[in-house]
Amino acid sequence: MDDYWNQYWNYSDIINRENKHAQVGRTIQGIPLEGWLWDKTIEFVFNHLDLELSMSALDLCAGNGLITEPLSQKVKFVIAVDCSKKFIDSINKKQLENTTAICCDARSFKFKDNFFDISICYFALQHFKVHESIELFRNIYHLMKPGGKFYIGDIPDLDRIWEFHSTDNYKSVFFESLERREPIIGTWYKKDTLINLSKYIGYSKQEIITQEKFMINNHYRFDMLLIK
Numbered sequence: 049m050d051d052y053w054n055q056y057w058n059y060s061d062i063i064n065r066e067n068k069h070a071q072v073g074r075t076i077q078g079i080p081l082e083g084w085l086w087d088k089t090i091e092f093v094f095n096h097l098d099l100e101l102s103m104s105a106l107d108l109c110a111g112n113g114l115i116t117e118p119l120s121q122k123v124k125f126v127i128a129v130d131c132s133k134k135f136i137d138s139i140n141k142k143q144l145e146n147t148t149a150i151c152c153d154a155r156s157f158k159f160k161d162n163f164f165d166i167s168i169c170y171f172a173l174q175h176f177k178v179h180e181s182i183e184l185f186r187n188i189y190h191l192m193k194p195g196g197k198f199y200i201g202d203i204p205d206l207d208r209i210w211e212f213h214s215t216d217n218y219k220s221v222f223f224e225s226l227e228r229r230e231p232i233i234g235t236w237y238k239k240d241t242l243i244n245l246s247k248y249i250g251y252s253k254q255e256i257i258t259q260e261k262f263m264i265n266n267h268y269r270f271d272m273l274l275i276k
């Protein structure tokens with residue numbers, strides 16, 4: 049894993065913010081996302097997954113559990129994986145009956161092959177370089193049952209990078225951050241790169257999902273659903 053992000057999610061001040069959305073950087077001009085808007089976002093994601101109470105789910109790069117907890121109410125069993133010790137501790141503190149949170153690198157997370165019905169990786173693919181995403185997609189492919197669904201949400205869209213860094217000032221901040229090796233967001237992806245990558249790994253179906261207007265990052269991010 050890129051050491052920068054490991055350090056960032058274990059030692060930077062962001063993880064000590066009071067608000068849970070602020071802790072994972074889900075803010076609009078510095079203001080944390082409101083609960084009702086997150087509930088709608090979760091509903092949007094879950095509607096693509098046909099969740100059932102018999103299912104086993106993997107929440108990858110789970111952060112402080114903002115997806116893990118609602119997911120645990122919809123399925124039989126959840127494993128949440130994140131590289132941030134503080135976030136994993138905060139999930140385990142909730143003592144959710146059917147959930148285990150594990151501190152480790154998502155790419156090297158090992159479990160039984162063909163086990164999970166559902167995997168979700170939301171608002172985190174930017175932390176992986178393209179070659180690391182290949183490893184990640186392959187790892188998840190092995191962990192999921194045939195027919196299992198892998199939802200990758202909130203992926204920065206390379207085709208819209210200059211709509212995001214739109215002013216001269218934002219562009220300067222962006223290039224300065226790259227020079228310092230402290231990227232503001234991380235890796236931006238072209239949709240067809242991820243489609244081709246997932247075909248290369250062997251996923252049988254892939255769908256790009258356009259975010260709805262109410263979703264706070266819809267102007268520069270997209271979602272994707274893969275079927276093993």
Ligand SMILES: C[S@@+](CC[C@H](N)C(=O)[O-])C[C@H]1O[C@@H](n2cnc3c(N)ncnc32)[C@H](O)[C@@H]1O
Binds near residue numbers: 072112135169172
């Ligand atoms: C922006 S947060 C999103 C958290 C959560 N998915 C959500 O949407 O609320 C990104 C998370 O990815 C985790 N992360 C980044 N790289 C990782 C890796 N290689 N393995 C495991 N977790 C990772 C970070 O620790 C952080 O909690």
